[in-house]
Amino acid sequence: MSLRDLDVQGRTVKVYEAGAGNPVLYLHGIADMHGLVEENCAFHDALAAQCHVIAPAMPGCVGSDEDNSLESIDDLRFHTLEVMDALGIDKIDIVGNCVGGWLAAEIAVQNPERVGKLVLIGASGLFVSGEQIGDLFMAVQPLNGKIDDVRHMLFAEGDGTLAEEWIPDQLTGKEQGMLRYKTFRCIARFGFKPPYFYDQKLIDRLYRFKGKSLVIWGGNDSFVPPSHATAYADGLSAASVEIIDGCGHTVQLEAPDAVAEKITGFLS
Amino acid sequence: MQPVRMYCWHFMAYPHLPADFDENNESGWVTVPNKLWDGEKSRGLYQEYLGQLAYADELGFDGMVLNEHHQNIYGLMPSPNILASALTQITKNGKIVVLGNLPPLYLNPLRVAEEYAMIDNMSNGRLIAGFAVGGGPEAFNYNVPSPQGRRRLWEAIDLIVKSWTDDGPFSHEGPCYPMRYVNIWPKPLQQPHPDIWVPGSRSVESMAEVAKRGYCYFLSSRSHGGGTRMAAKEFAGVMKDHGKTYTPFKMGVLLSVYVSETDEQAKAESQEGIFYFLRNCLKGHLRKEGRSMTFGPGVPSQSLKSWEAFLDSSRAAAGGDLLGDAKDWKDLESKNSIMVGSPETVRKKLWEFVEDAKVGNLLIQFQFGNMKDELARKSMKLFAEEVMPAMRRDSAEHFAKDFPMLDEMEAAQ
Numbered sequence: 001m002s003l004r005d006l007d008v009q010g011r012t013v014k015v016y017e018a019g020a021g022n023p024v025l026y027l028h029g030i031a032d033m034h035g036l037v038e039e040n041c042a043f044h045d046a047l048a049a050q051c052h053v054i055a056p057a058m059p060g061c062v063g064s065d066e067d068n069s070l071e072s073i074d075d076l077r078f079h080t081l082e083v084m085d086a087l088g089i090d091k092i093d094i095v096g097n098c099v100g101g102w103l104a105a106e107i108a109v110q111n112p113e114r115v116g117k118l119v120l121i122g123a124s125g126l127f128v129s130g131e132q133i134g135d136l137f138m139a140v141q142p143l144n145g146k147i148d149d150v151r152h153m154l155f156a157e158g159d160g161t162l163a164e165e166w167i168p169d170q171l172t173g174k175e176q177g178m179l180r181y182k183t184f185r186c187i188a189r190f191g192f193k194p195p196y197f198y199d200q201k202l203i204d205r206l207y208r209f210k211g212k213s214l215v216i217w218g219g220n221d222s223f224v225p226p227s228h229a230t231a232y233a234d235g236l237s238a239a240s241v242e243i244i245d246g247c248g249h250t251v252q253l254e255a256p257d258a259v260a261e262k263i264t265g266f267l268s
Numbered sequence: 269m270q271p272v273r274m275y276c277w278h279f280m281a282y283p284h285l286p287a288d289f290d291e292n293n294e295s296g297w298v299t300v301p302n303k304l305w306d307g308e309k310s311r312g313l314y315q316e317y318l319g320q321l322a323y324a325d326e327l328g329f330d331g332m333v334l335n336e337h338h339q340n341i342y343g344l345m346p347s348p349n350i351l352a353s354a355l356t357q358i359t360k361n362g363k364i365v366v367l368g369n370l371p372p373l374y375l376n377p378l379r380v381a382e383e384y385a386m387i388d389n390m391s392n393g394r395l396i397a398g399f400a401v402g403g404g405p406e407a408f409n410y411n412v413p414s415p416q417g418r419r420r421l422w423e424a425i426d427l428i429v430k431s432w433t434d435d436g437p438f439s440h441e442g443p444c445y446p447m448r449y450v451n452i453w454p455k456p457l458q459q460p461h462p463d464i465w466v467p468g469s470r471s472v473e474s475m476a477e478v479a480k481r482g483y484c485y486f487l488s489s490r491s492h493g494g495g496t497r498m499a500a501k502e503f504a505g506v507m508k509d510h511g512k513t514y515t516p517f518k519m520g521v522l523l524s525v526y527v528s529e530t531d532e533q534a535k536a537e538s539q540e541g542i543f544y545f546l547r548n549c550l551k552g553h554l555r556k557e558g559r560s561m562t563f564g565p566g567v568p569s570q571s572l573k574s575w576e577a578f579l580d581s582s583r584a585a586a587g588g589d590l591l592g593d594a595k596d597w598k599d600l601e602s603k604n605s606i607m608v609g610s611p612e613t614v615r616k617k618l619w620e621f622v623e624d625a626k627v628g629n630l631l632i633q634f635q636f637g638n639m640k641d642e643l644a645r646k647s648m649k650l651f652a653e654e655v656m657p658a659m660r661r662d663s664a665e666h667f668a669k670d671f672p673m674l675d676e677m678e679a680a681q
Contacts, residue, residue, distance in 0.1 A: 139566070141564050143559045174580065193412065
C-alpha cells in the first residue's frame with residue numbers, strides 16, 4: 001500500500017495504490033476512503049487482494065489541492081482524465097462509488113475509449129422522476145445538535161455502530177472535522193445546485209458506453225434510491241444489476257466482502 | 269470632530285406565529301411552512317415597520333438599515349431594495365443602508381448596480397450600498413453552491429463599482445459574469461460612488477478583500493465580547509498592511525437595544541418580543557435547538573483555513589451554544605448581545621462598548637419579533653432623547669483623541 005503525491009498540471013493529487021494484477025481505477029464516494037476517512041477500508045483491501053487498485057482523491061479531499069475552478073461534474077470528469085494522463089493510463093476498468101460512480105458513468109459515456117469494464121456502486125448521476133436523490137447538505141446540518149438524518153440517509157442502520165463510528169455527532173477530533181468539511185466542500189462544488197447530484201442528460205447518453213457494466217446497490221439506499229440501479233442498467237448497453245438486500249447507500253462498508261467478491265468476479 | 273454614528277436597523281420579523289411554533293417546527297428558515305402566514309393579521313405590517321424607520325429619521329438617527337433574507341420569519345425582506353425605495357419617499361435626512369444585496373444569488377449583477385443607482389438618485393444621495401455573500405439559508409433557498417459564493421461576490425462588487433465609476437459602454441470578461449455591454453443608466457448621484465459596506469465574520473480573507481478596496485467592514489455577529497475589539501484591531505492591522513488608514517468609521521457592528529424608564533420596566537416591556545425573537549426567529553439560524561442552517565459542512569462557504577480556525581476555537585469546544593439558546597434574562601446577559609434597561613444603564617453599556625471596541629458605526633435593532641409598535645417607538649424615542657446626545661458628545665472627544673487623523677481627513681474634505 002502506498003499514498004503518494006501526483007502532479008496533475010501543477011495541482012497535487014493524492015493517489016492510493018495497493019495490490020497487484022489487473023489495474024482498476026477506484027473513484028471514491030463520500031463515506032469512503034479519501035472522503036470521511038483518509039485510510040483504506042476492509043472493502044478496498046478485499047479488492048486489492050485480487051487487483052491493482054489505483055484511487056485518486058478528488059480535489060480538496062484529504063491532501064489533494066482544492067480547485068476553485070471546479071464547478072460541475074464535467075469539470076471533475078476533465079480533471080479525472082488529466083489524472084489518468086498523469087498516471088499514464090490509457091484505458092482501464094473503473095469502479096465508482098456514490099458520487100465517484102456518477103463521475104465514472106460520465107467518463108464512460110463521454111470517453112468510452114478510456115474505459116474497459118465499468119462498475120457503479122450506489123451511483124448518483126441520474127434524474128429519475130419522482131425518485132429524488134436525497135438532500136445530503138440539509139441532512140448534515142445538525143437538528144437539535146445531532147446529525148441522525150445523514151446517518152439514516154447513508155446507512156441501512158442509521159442508529160447502528162457503523163454509522164455512529166463513521167459520522168458521530170461529536171467529532172472525535174479536528175482531523176475528523178476537517179475531513180468531513182473537505183468532503184462536503186468538494187461535493188458541494190458540483191452537487192449542490194440543480195441538478196442535485198445528477199446530470200439531466202446522462203440517462204439518455206448511457207447507451208454510448210458499449211463495454212460491460214456491473215451495477216451494485218444497497219436495497220435500502222436512502223440517498224440514491226434503488227430505482228436508479230434499474231435506470232442505469234436499462235440505459236447502459238451491457239449491464240447486470242446486483243441488489244444487496246438489507247444494505248444502505250454505504251453497501252461497500254456494510255457488506256465489504258460480498259461487494260468486493262462480486263466486483264472481482266466481474267472484472268476477472 | 270466626528271461622533272459615533274447610530275443607525276436604526278429593522279429586521280421586519282413575522283409577528284403572528286402561533287404560541288406553539290417552537291414545539292412544532294424545526295426552523296424559522298427555508299422550510300418554515302408558509303401556511304402560517306396570516307394575510308388578514310398581516311395587513312398593514314409593512315406600513316407599520318416602514319413607519320418605525322421613518323420615525324427613526326425624525327428622531328435624528330444617522331440612518332435606517334435594511335437587509336435581505338428569503339423564505340423565513342426572521343426578516344420579511346426578500347427584496348430590501350423595494351423597502352429602500354419606499355424609504356426614499358418617507359424619510360429626509362438619514363442614510364439608507366442596504367446591508368446588503370446578495371449578488372451570488374442573482375444571475376446578473378447589473379440589476380443590483382441599476383437598482384442601487386436608482387435608490388441613490390431617489391434619495392438625493394443617501395444610499396450606503398452593502399453587498400453580502402448570503403448565509404446557509406440563502407444557499408439552500410437559491411441553490412448557491414457555497415464554495416463559489418465569495419468568488420462570485422467579489423467579481424460582482426468590482427463589476428458594479430466599475431459600472432458606477434467608469435464610462436460605458438465597456439465589456440467585462442468574467443469569469444462568473446461575462447458581459448458585452450456595461451453601460452448603466454442612471455449613474456448613482458454620490459461621487460465617485462455611494463459608500464460600500466461588506467459584512468464578514470472575522471475571516472482574514474474577507475477582511476483583506478474589504479481593506480484593500482478601502483470599504484467599510486461590518487462584523488456580522490450578534491454577540492459582542494472581547495471578540496469585537498479583537499476584530500477591530502485585526503481589521504485595522506489588515507488595512508495598514510494594504511496601505512490604508514483605519515478610523516472607527518471603517519467598521520460597523522450590529523447591536524440590539526431596548527430602553528424604558530427603569531431597568532425593571534425595560535425587561536417587563538421587552539420580554540415578550542425579545543424571547544419571541546430569540547426562540548422563533550433565531551431557530552434555524554443562531555440556535556442549537558432545531559435545524560441549524562447558517563453554518564456547517566452542508567453550506568461550506570468558509571475556506572479550509574477558516575474552518576480549521578473554527579474547529580480550534582472556543583465556540584466549537586463549547587458545543588455550539590448560541591444566542592438563540594438563551595432561556596432567560598441571566599442567560600441572555602452572559603451573551604453580551606441585547607442591551608436592555610433604563611437610559612442610564614443602556615448609555616453606560618453602550619459607552620463601555622464604544623470605548624473598548626472603537627467602532628464608529630452602530631447599527632441598532634429596536635424592534636424584536638412581535639414587539640408592539642408603541643413599545644418599539646417608545647424605546648427609540650427614549651434612546652434618541654436620552655442616550656444618543658451623550659454618546660455623540662463623549663465619542664467625538666474620544667475618537668478625536670485616539671484618531672487625530674479624523675480632523676485632518678475632515679479638513680481635507
